[in-house]
Each structure stands twice: as C-alpha cells, then as structure tokens.
Amino acid sequence: GESVGLHLPTLSVQEGDNSIINCAYSNSASDYFIWYKQESGKGPQFIIDIRSNMDKRQGQRVTVLLNKTVKHLSLQIAATQPGDSAVYFCAENLNSGGYQKVTFGIGTKLQVIP
C-alpha cells in the first residue's frame, strides 16, 4: 500500500547470491502489480509486472510471486550483480470504473556487496 517512511528498509546481498525483496500491498481489489527499480537520481524503471490471475511470472533473472491470500508480492533476483544495487518499489494498480489508481510501496534498498 501507500506508505511514507523516513528510512528505507535495506537488504544487503553478496554478489552472486539470490535476492528476495518483499512487499505487502493494501487493497485486495488491486488487479495488477508492477516492480520498479530506481537508481540514485533517476526515475523508476519498469522491471516486471503480474496480473492478479497469476501467482508467478518470470523474466530475465527476475521472478515475481504474488500471494493474494496474504496480499504479498515478492521480487526474486537471481545471481545478484553490482548493477542491481538500487531502490526497488512495488506498485499496485486498481482499475475502478475505468480509472486507474496506482499506489507505490515504501521501497527497499538493495545493496550488493562485491
């Protein structure tokens, strides 16, 4: 869901290991979810998306898992690389009468240790 925080959660991962970034969303009616990567001083970059009728979707080195029962979304990054260091945001989309409402999570900072 939508949260404002002063301190981003941080995940430190050794280069080559797998990373798992978690997100709890707020609205059980949300029907579409997106993961974004934001590098310092840049705009968010689309990584992967998933619809609510799916529970898993894979991309290149990334997998998104959706658990609607507990309103939980996760992003798995395989063989994490230094270039993966960034802040990762999940976003939930609610389609309400043709109006799209997107809400961003608070973000998780991923630090890759060389």
Add this chain to the structure above:
Amino acid sequence: GAVVSQHPSWVICKSGTSVKIECRSLDFQATTMFWYRQFPKQSLMLMATSNEGSKATYEQGVEKDKFLINHASLTLSTLTVTSAHPEDSSFYICSVGGFGTSGGLETQYFGPGTRLLVL
C-alpha cells in the same frame, strides 16, 4: 514501453519565483500523464493526473493553484511550481501510461526526474 523525457533535469531557483518542468512522451501519444514528487529516501507520491485537453485531477492535499499543470498536446505536459518555497524542494517525476508485458495500459513509464532546489 514508453520513452519519457523531462526538462530540465536540475533547477535551482530563488524563493518566490516560478519554475516550469516539462514532460515529454517521445514515442507514445499519451492522453494521460502523471506527476509525482519524491522526497529523499521516500516513495513516490502522486500529485496529479494530467489529462490532455482538460483539467488535471489533483490528489488530496495538493494545491492546484500552486502546482499548475498543462497538458496541451498528446506528447507534452508541464508542471509549474508557482511562488516556490524551500519546502517545495524535491524530486519531481512524470510518467505516462503504456503497455506492460502483461498487456493493458496500466503500466507507467517514468521520466528521469527533475530535481528542484529552492533557495
């Protein structure tokens, strides 16, 4: 996806002046664009939805007279911060809706952002 640009990328201004930020959709005709602001170490906060040819829709708590939005064409939306004050210093990001890999137009593609510093 959609390719989005913003100009300027950096702006420093004196308190009381107005600043205009441009958002361009370079490869997609966008009837709707979105404006966000982001404070350090915080998430994106939607300010307003910019609708081509009509008035913008502002989120609760966002002053429409202070943050003027104009969406005159399908490729350009502008955000003007009027009478800027130091508390308006932030990172302003626009986005356009586009097709994600799951189909549909719900995916938002973001510009590189504009950092505003008001002295």
